[in-house]
Amino acid sequence: MTTATHAQTTPATTRAELAPWLIVLAGLLVMFAPTVSDLLNTIWADDEQAHGPIILAVSLWLLYRTGPAVVRAPGAPAPVAGALLLTLALVSYVVGRSQAIIQLEIGALIPALMAALLIQSGPAALKRAWFPLFFLIFMIPLPGVFVQTVTIPLKMGASWVAEHILYAAGYPIARTGVILQVGQYQLLVADACAGLHTMFTLEALGLLYMNIVGHSNVRRNILLALLILPISFAANVIRVVALILITYHLGDEAGQGFLHGFAGMVLFLTALVLILLIDGLLGRIPALRERSSG
Template identity: 40%
Template sequence: MSHVDLKPMSGVQVAAPVGFRPLAAHWFLIVGVLAMIVPTMVSVAQQSWSTEQGAHGPIVLATGIWLVAILRKEFVPLIRPGSLLLALLVLVPALAIYALARVTTTLELEGFALYFAMVAVAYAYLGAQAMRMLWFPTIYFAFLFPPPDSLVSTLTQPLKLGISRAAVAFFDLFGMPVARKGVIIQVDQYDILVAAACAGLNSIISLSAIGLFYIYMRHNANWRYALLLMLVIVPVALLANFVRVLLLILITYFFGDAWAQGFLHGFAGMVMFAVALLSIFAIDELLSPVRARLSRRIAA
């Protein structure tokens, strides 16, 4: 394998891969990338990260950048420029969609168009081998952007109906005056709307992002066990949001609607998310015999 010698300040010879050019040499590319990233990320931070649906965004950004930094020693020696044609096949339509989304102020479309454009640029600069080393951060950064509203509405409607139906059936067992009309739960004279925040999808997205990071850091080498643990996230998130709805019904019944829709509504969401995350950690520990058996099988 041929190499080009670089001379750092210390005077020690360091081998660099053929075709590698310092990122600072691509100043025009840097300016163009920043011109796309900065306005979009400001909009995402203002419109998504300040809500319950996108509260995991800053965590994903910080941990994703940190992960790329600690992988730098591993992927830098693998850098070879990727196929320009293949990169353009993704970059050109992504830029067209990005421009359309900016004009129409469609943040969800704009975010994912930016994501695919940046993946294409990274591939063109780093090449396939380095991108394979960075497969997890590449997927992980997709959680920075909010999912399309149409997708959220489609997925949450059956979840909202199921959770509201189960909550009413639960309290019927204890004779509480609770009824349901669609996704609206009637408690005495009060109506509780089971919205998307209570349907579980927000928690599934947030738990998936943080759970993926946890699984990658702890069980990167054991992909079978990592897949098993990922499957646990969905039922844990749904159960946590079901308990959240039960708590909101109890608060409304005993203290009134003002208490349930005020601070306690957001507080219940935070508590349930923390409990769900701790539950995933606990399940991971309980499944340690399964993890050990899979590790022995892989070693064999």
């Protein structure tokens, strides 16, 4: 009899728990739907920024997956801290929207979600949802000044390494800055080939991989996260070398056509495979092995 009564009251309790969260969700949709729509039609429509909506979707899925644990998190709400974060989110959103600073506008989503968690459930809920909130950082478009500053040395580095690899392999190649001369063809290492956005996206995917795998060894996680940066640079160099070889052997049309995009996709997957392989190698190091619960 007691069990039956409990079964009847559980759905009502669940609806009562979800009601305030549905109100929060509705408010966030009203606030940020125009921003997401603008991004989908502008910045995120660019191939270099196409990871943005994917990051957003994955983060929302992770929040949904942790929803029950967040709703039932122990502890008292923290309305004061939540109100401060909500104020920060509103200021960031208003300034970003009015001044067309998209980083502030879409970035306001993170403190807004944090504020909702603190006001509704408290610090324990925020702690349980820390990774999806942190992962949202990778959807924010990189500032143009930062991109220009970092892209130049990346282009120079990729050009230099590609030149030395092909020269050692016996190809007639020379370099002037970021311009490579191979045979009769002259190739410019463009901003898109610098790998900055690839590096940013691979770092995000590497962190997602670590979150899903759930390694308990902190040093292993930190080391793998740091190694993702040189892995992505190496993958980008391989892409540049591959495009040079395609152009040299198959002609300029092949290098600039379908094979250009295909090489980027294949080498992006190659970088992900390298992340998996290096993670496996790190697991063989005694100091980085997982500790059994027994």
